[in-house]
Amino acid sequence: MQKHWWQEAILYQVYLRSFKDTTGDGIGDLRGVVQKLDYLKDLGVDTVWVSPHYDSPMDDNGYDIRDFYKVSSDYGTLDDFKTLLREAHNRGMKIVIDLVLNHTSDEHPWFVAARDPKHPDHEVYKDFYIWQKPKYEKGKRKRPTRWRSWFGGPAWTYNDKTDEYYLHIFSEKMPDLNWRNEKMREAMKDVIRFWIQLGVDGFRVDASNHLEKNWDFPDTYPGYENFSGLPKHHEYLEELGKELFEPNDLLVLGEAGGATKEEALRYAGFDSHEFNMLIHFEHCWVDTDAENALTPGKWAKGEVDVVKLKKSLSHWHDIMQGKGWNAIYWHNHDHPRIVSHYGDDGKYWERSAKMLAIALYMLPGTPIVYYGEEIGMTNVDYERLEDFRDVEVFTEYENFRQNGASHETAMRALRDRSRDSGRSPMQWNGQKNAGFSEGTPWMPVNNNYERINVDRQKNASDSIWRIYKELLQLRREESLAFSKATFYQKNHPENFLYHVQGDEHEYFVAANFKEVSIEISLPEHVKDYSVFKTNVENSDASLFKPYEARIYRKRW
Ligand code: NOJ
Numbered sequence: 001m002q003k004h005w006w007q008e009a010i011l012y013q014v015y016l017r018s019f020k021d022t023t024g025d026g027i028g029d030l031r032g033v034v035q036k037l038d039y040l041k042d043l044g045v046d047t048v049w050v051s052p053h054y055d056s057p058m059d060d061n062g063y064d065i066r067d068f069y070k071v072s073s074d075y076g077t078l079d080d081f082k083t084l085l086r087e088a089h090n091r092g093m094k095i096v097i098d099l100v101l102n103h104t105s106d107e108h109p110w111f112v113a114a115r116d117p118k119h120p121d122h123e124v125y126k127d128f129y130i131w132q133k134p135k136y137e138k139g140k141r142k143r144p145t146r147w148r149s150w151f152g153g154p155a156w157t158y159n160d161k162t163d164e165y166y167l168h169i170f171s172e173k174m175p176d177l178n179w180r181n182e183k184m185r186e187a188m189k190d191v192i193r194f195w196i197q198l199g200v201d202g203f204r205v206d207a208s209n210h211l212e213k214n215w216d217f218p219d220t221y222p223g224y225e226n227f228s229g230l231p232k233h234h235e236y237l238e239e240l241g242k243e244l245f246e247p248n249d250l251l252v253l254g255e256a257g258g259a260t261k262e263e264a265l266r267y268a269g270f271d272s273h274e275f276n277m278l279i280h281f282e283h284c285w286v287d288t289d290a291e292n293a294l295t296p297g298k299w300a301k302g303e304v305d306v307v308k309l310k311k312s313l314s315h316w317h318d319i320m321q322g323k324g325w326n327a328i329y330w331h332n333h334d335h336p337r338i339v340s341h342y343g344d345d346g347k348y349w350e351r352s353a354k355m356l357a358i359a360l361y362m363l364p365g366t367p368i369v370y371y372g373e374e375i376g377m378t379n380v381d382y383e384r385l386e387d388f389r390d391v392e393v394f395t396e397y398e399n400f401r402q403n404g405a406s407h408e409t410a411m412r413a414l415r416d417r418s419r420d421s422g423r424s425p426m427q428w429n430g431q432k433n434a435g436f437s438e439g440t441p442w443m444p445v446n447n448n449y450e451r452i453n454v455d456r457q458k459n460a461s462d463s464i465w466r467i468y469k470e471l472l473q474l475r476r477e478e479s480l481a482f483s484k485a486t487f488y489q490k491n492h493p494e495n496f497l498y499h500v501q502g503d504e505h506e507y508f509v510a511a512n513f514k515e516v517s518i519e520i521s522l523p524e525h526v527k528d529y530s531v532f533k534t535n536v537e538n539s540d541a542s543l544f545k546p547y548e549a550r551i552y553r554k555r556w
Contacts, residue, residue, distance in 0.1 A: 003482075004249075004276070005094075005249070005251075006047075006202065006250075006251035006276055006277070006325075006366060007325060007366060007481050007482065008366075008476075008479075008481055009046055009047040009094065009251060009366050010044055010045050010046050010047065010366075010367055010369075010472050010475065010476075011045070011047045011048070011049055011096070011253075011327075011366060011367065011368040011369065012040055012043070012045040012047070012048055012049070012368070012369045012370075012371065013048075013049045013051065013332055013333070013368055013369070013370045013371060014033055014048055014049065014050050014051065014371055015028075015051050015333045015370075015371055015423055016028050016029070016030070016032075016033070016050055016051050016052070016053055016062070016075055017051075017061055017062070017074070017075075017423070017442060018371070018423055018424060018425045018426055018436070018442075018443070019032055019033060019036065019371055019426050019436075020032025020033065020035055020036050020426060020428070020436060021436060021437035021438070021439065021441075022035060023439075024437065024438040024439040025074075025437075025439055026437050026439040026440045026441045026442045027074045027075070027437075027442045028075075028425070028426075028436070028437075029074070029075045029076050029080070030050075030053060030071070030075050030076040030080040030081055030083070030084050031076055031080055031083070033048065033050060033084055034080075034083055034084050034087050037087055037088060037091055037093060038091070039454070040093070041091055041093060042469075043369075043374060043465070043468060043469055043472065044468070044469055044472030044473055044476070045093070045369065045472070046092065046093050046094065047093065047094040047095075047096060047201065047202075047251065048088065048093065048094070048095055048096065049096040049097075049098075049204050049253070049368070050084075050095060050096070050097055050098070051098055051333060052065065052097075052098045052100060053071055053072060053075050053081065053097065053098075054066075054067065054068055054070065054071065054072060054100075055067035055070035055071065055072050055073070056072055056105055057105055057107050057173065058072070058074065059105065059171050059173040059174065059391055060170060060171055060173075060174060060391055061333075061389075061390075061423075062098075063098075063100055063103075063170070063174070063206060064103070064104070064105035064106075064107075064170075064171065064173050064174045065100055065104055065105055065108065066104070066105040066107045066108050067108070067109075068191040068194075069191070069194060081198070082198065082199075085198065085199045085200065089199070094201035094202065094251070095199075095200055095201055095202075096200065096201055096202035096203060096204055096251055096253065097195060097200050097202075097203060097204070098203070098204050098206055099192065099195075099203040099204065099205050099206060100206040100207070101177070101179075101188060101205060101206065101207070101208065101211060101236075102169070102170075102176060102177060102206065102207040102208075102210050102211055103168065103169075103170060103174040103175055103176045103177055103207075104174070104175065104177065105173060105174065106172070106173045106174070106175055107173075109125075110125045110128050110129075110184075110187075111125070111128075111129060111175050113125040113126075114126045114127075114128055114129050114175075115159045115161060115162060115166070116161050117161060117162060118161075124183070126162075127178060127181050127183075127184075128177060128178055128181055128183070128184040128187075129166055129167070129175045129176065129177060129178055130166060130167040130175075130176050130177075130178050130213060131159075131162065131164040131165065131166055131167075132144035132145075132156070132164060132165050132167070132217060133163075133164055133165075134158065134163070134164070134165060141158070143156040143158075143165055144156055144165055144217055144219075145217050145218065145219045145220070145223060145226075146219055146220070146221040146222070146223060147167075147169075147220070147221075147222065147223030147224075147226060147227070148221070148222035148223060148224075149168060149169055149170055149171065149172075150169055150170055150392075151170055151171050151391055151392040151395055151396075152392060152395035152396045152399055153172070153395050155167060155168060155169050155223065155227075156168070157172040167213065167227075169210055169227050170207075171391050176210075176213070176227075177211075179211040179212060179232075179233070179236045180212075180215075185236065185239065188240075189240070189243065189244060192240065192244050193244065196244065196248050196250070200250075201250060201251060202250040202251030202252055202253065203245070203250060203251075203252055203253070204253045204254075204255060204279075205237070205252060205253065205254045205255060205275065206255055207255060208233065208237060208254045208255055208256050208275075209228055209229045209233055209255075209256035209257070209258070209259060210227050210228055210233070211232075211233040211236050211237070212227075212230040212231070212232040212233040212236070213226060213227045213230070214226035214227070214230060228258060229256070229258065229259065229260070229263070234263075234266055234267075234274065237254070237267075237273075237274040237275070238272075238273045238274055240274075241272070241273035241274045241275070242273050245273075245275075246273060251276060251277075252274075252275045252276050252277075253275060253276075253277050253278070253279060253327060253368075254267055254268065254274060254275035254277070254278050254279065255279045256278060256279070256280055257279075257280065257281045258280070258281070258282075259278060259280040261315055261316070261319050264278065264280075264316065264319045264320065264324060265319065265320075265323055265324050268320070268324045268325055268326075269320075269323050269324035270323060270324055270325070272324065276325055277325045277326060277327040277365070277366055278326075278327065279327055279329065279332070279368075280316070281335075282312045282316065283308075283309055283312035283313055283316075284330070284331060284335055285298055286304060286305045286308040286309045286312065287301060287302050287303060287304045287305065287341070287342065288300050288301070288302050289301060289302030290302075293403060294400060294403050294404055294405035294409055295400050295403070295405055295409065295410065295412075295413035295417075296403070298417055299396065299400070299413045299416075299417045300413075300417075301413075301416050301417060304342050304513050306492075306493060306494055306495075306496055306513050307490070307491060307492070307493055309342075309496070309513075310487050310490050310496060311490060313363065313487070314485070314487040314490060314498075317363065317364065317365075317485055317487075320365075321484060325365065325366065326363075326364065326365035326366070327365055327366050327367075327368055328360055328361070328363050328364075328365040328366065328367050328368070329360075329367070329368040329369075329370070330342070330356060330360055330370070330373065331370050331373075331422060332368075332370055333370070333419065333422060333423055334419045335419070335421075335422055336379050336416060336417055336418075336421045336422055337372070337373070337377055337378050337379045337421060337422040338353075338356050338370075338373060339352055339353040339356065339373075339376045339377070339378055340378045340379035340416070340421070341379075342356060342513065343355065343356050343547060344515055344546075344547065345378040345379065347515075348515060348546055348547045349376060349378070349452075350376065350463075350464060350535075351535050351536065351545075351546070351547045351548070352546075352547035353376030353464045354464055354467045354535035354549065355511050355512070355513070355535055355547045355548065355549035357464065357467050357468055357471055358467070358471070358509060358511060358533065358535065358549040358550075358551055359496060359509065359511040359513075359549055361468075361471040361472070361475065362471070362474075362475075362480060362485075362498075362500050362507060362509045362551060363480075363485050363498070363500065364480060364481055364482060364483045364484065364485055364500070365481060366481060367472070367475065369468065369472075370422070371426055372422075372426055372427065373468075374464065374465050374468040374469075375427065375452055375453065375454055375457050375463075375464055375465050376452060376464040377422075377424075377426075377427060377446070377452060378446065378448060378452065379415055379416060379421040379422065380415055380420060380421050380423075380424050380443075380444070380446055381415065381446055381447055381448070382411075382414075382415060382420075382444065383411070385397060385411065385414075387443065387444050388414060388418065388420045388443075389420055389423075389442070389443045390418060390419045390420045390423070392418065392419055393414055393418050393419075393420055396413075396414075396418070397410050397414065400413060420443065423443065424443055424444065424445060424446050425437065425441045425442075425443070425445045425446075426454075427445065427446065427448075427449040427452055427453040427454065428453060428454045428455065429453050429454065429455040429456075430449065430450040430453055430455065430456065433445050434446075434449035434453055435453070435454075435455075467533075467535070470533070474502075477502075477503070477504070478502030478503050478504060478505065478507075479502065479503045480500065480502055483500050483501050483502060484500070484501055485498045485499065485500045486498060486499045486500075488523055494512070494513070494514060494518045494520070495510070495518070495520045495521075496509075496510065496511040496512070496513060497509065497510050497511075497520070497522070497523075505553050505554055506529075506553070506554040507529075507532070507551055507552065507553055507554070508522070508523075508526050508529050508551070508552040508553075508554075509549070509550070509551055509552075510522065510544070510549065510550050510552070511544075511547075511548070511549035511550075512544035512545070512546065512547055512548045512549070513547070514546060514547075515546045515547065516546055517543055517544060517545050517546060517548075518543075518544050519542050519543055519544070520542060520544050521542060522541075522542065522552075526552055528554055528555055529552035529553055529554045529555065530552065530553060530555055531550050531551070531552055532550075532551045532552060532553035533550070533551040534548065534549065534550045534551070535547070535548060535549050536548045
């Protein structure tokens with residue numbers, strides 16, 4: 001089978017706002033990414049996914065786009081963007097950008113015209129968005145349906161100028177686009193063409209499974225099924241794939257949270273025309289506590305369910321094996337930091353961060369490392385609500401309080417589970433603001449930066465950063481992207497074990513996700529292997545210390 005460049009790529013996600021500020025305004029910028037390309041290359045990264053860089057009022061940190069053709073002044077200029085492309089390409093690196101198709105900002109000229117009947121272009125743009133008449137009950141105006149936005153409030157906002165509600169499945173400043181409108185689709189294709197012509201190497205397609213809506217607008221609560229995974233969204237994606245993505249040999253990483261395994265190949269099978277890999281997040285929340293009614297759903301932290309984790313990783317692997325392509329990742333900017341989430345950010349911080357790296361990055365597929373993951377950055381330590389920034393945090397805080405949660409309980413949930421928990425500034429060194437900015441950072445730097453930072457770990461012989469570098473190198477040397485993994489003891493509540501075949505060697509990975517020691521009975525044939533890498537000194541054959549992980553390699 002023909003190999004594609006994106007199969008061998010090693011991705012790193014830069015959350016632009018928090019990566020590196022070069023101007024002193026406290027906000028990360030494009031020049032900051034340029035400045036750090038050599039750092040990334042040294043780590044072993046060759047493809048950088050840059051989160052939205054477009055002009056935006058920043059209601060949702062740039063996922064609310066005001067002008068698709070302009071770079072946000074927070075992040076620099078179009079020239080800076082071109083410099084980033086040039087500098088990356090000069091180093092043999094690639095740049096993948098976010099592509100936000102589901103919505104625009106309410107300040108985007110399309111919506112400005114759409115919401116105002118007096119606007120000269122009103123007729124052209126009205127139907128670019130999704131409108132419904134109010135309902136009336138006892139003379140009182142009501143929303144068309146009880147649908148909830150992903151950010152916790154209602155999904156409809158009233159627009160008095162047209163006496164209608166518009167749909168927004170995210171914040172009210174992010175009206176949803178109407179993908180049934182062909183003119184809108186064409187306008188969006190122009191946007192995509194613009195960035196391809198500029199030289200980007202791929203896209204991460206935001207919220208891709210939400211493009212189609214149920215136009216019967218049934219009044220269900222919370223109504224997610226009416227705007228998630230409806231069959232027609234595949235048609236829109238395929239149209240983009242055939243016309244724009246495929247002919248340009250791009251890396252196209254689709255975000256489709258909650259995508260089912262049945263759909264996997266439709267999205268990212270080798271015969272698919274949509275994406276070449278998918279982010280589905282199935283393994284990202286295997287630690288929720290269904291009993292918690294105060295901060296429910298993803299906000300309820302529970303024990304990591306190792307069985308669920310293994311099953312998810314192995315199912316997606318098996319479905320794609322030989323038929324499609326997997327991305328492998330622990331998290332992104334919408335999740336807690338992995339070491340705080342599935343590891344331990346206290347006593348076993350370093351050991352568990354290394355374990356998580358070993359457990360994931362020996363698997364086949366294209367890895368995506370989230371900024372700061374390589375040094376074991378932890379969740380934020382904020383004590384005050386004002387320290388948080390994310391639009392979602394504030395609606396949810398109110399919801400928790402209404403559920404009866406105390407301020408402390410609500411704050412704990414925000415620190416543990418909010419999207420802000422993993423968005424604090426990159427910790428480059430032990431100096432002012434962790435070397436992120438000369439000015440006041442847009443959100444506070446984690447107080448642990450003197451202990452957890454890049455400088456410190458690059459200088460240490462045995463650090464989390466080193467493990468990442470070694471693993472990424474090993475992936476290349478052994479072409480692990482193309483290997484086949486076999487999970488063992490899938491129903492065992494503790495043992496995390498898989499075999500993987502490299503170009504030169506066979507490997508066996510074993511990990512303990514618990515904060516206590518466990519006995520792992522290794523399969524018989526592992527006697528032909530010896531420990532190649534571990535995160536614990538003096539490891540003993542069957543006893544795995546808390547968060548211990550080992551890579552065994554077959555002896556010749
Ligand atoms: C998914 C993005 O990852 C998230 O950060 C954003 O809020 C929504 N899509 C809306 O664009």
